[in-house]
Amino acid sequence: MIRLENIGKQNGRQLVFIEASASLQKGEKIGLVGPNGAGKTTLFRMITGQEQPDEGQVQVDRGVTIGYFSQDVGDMAGHSAVAEVMNGAGPVSEVAAEMAELEAAMADPDQADRMDEIIE
Structure with missing residues (x-):
C-alpha cells in the first residue's frame, strides 16, 4: 500500500499540495x-523518494515495487519508450x-520430437 498523509509541497511561491x-x-489501478x-511529476517524485514533502x-x-518512467527523454539513452518500459518491468519482461x-x-513442427522437453 502507498499512503500520502496530509502532504504539503511548495515549489518556489507556488503551492502544489495543501494537506x-x-x-x-x-x-x-489509478489514472493521474x-x-x-x-x-503530477512532483507527486511521483515524492512517492519514489526522489523528493520529500x-x-x-x-x-x-515494505516489499512494494514502484516502476516510474520519467518524462525526461534525456534519461532514455536512445531507447524507445516501449523498450524503456519493458526494461523497467524486471522479472515480468523476462x-x-x-x-x-x-x-x-511449441508452434514449430520441427520441434515436435522435443515437445516434452519444451513443456517442462
Missing part, C-alpha cells in the same frame, strides 16, 4: 491526469520473453 491525503491499495504544473508523510509498504520463446518452439 493532501490519498492511498493506493494492492492491486488498485491534470494540466502542466499541477504537481514539505509537510506530512509518504509511506510505501518471463514474457521466455513465454514467447516457448510458444514459438
Whole structure:
C-alpha cells in the first residue's frame, strides 16, 4: 500500500499540495491526469523518494515495487519508450520473453520430437 498523509509541497511561491491525503491499495489501478504544473511529476517524485514533502508523510509498504518512467527523454539513452518500459518491468519482461520463446518452439513442427522437453 502507498499512503500520502496530509502532504504539503511548495515549489518556489507556488503551492502544489495543501494537506493532501490519498492511498493506493494492492492491486488498485489509478489514472493521474491534470494540466502542466499541477504537481503530477512532483507527486511521483515524492512517492519514489526522489523528493520529500514539505509537510506530512509518504509511506510505501515494505516489499512494494514502484516502476516510474520519467518524462525526461534525456534519461532514455536512445531507447524507445516501449523498450524503456519493458526494461523497467524486471522479472515480468523476462518471463514474457521466455513465454514467447516457448510458444514459438511449441508452434514449430520441427520441434515436435522435443515437445516434452519444451513443456517442462
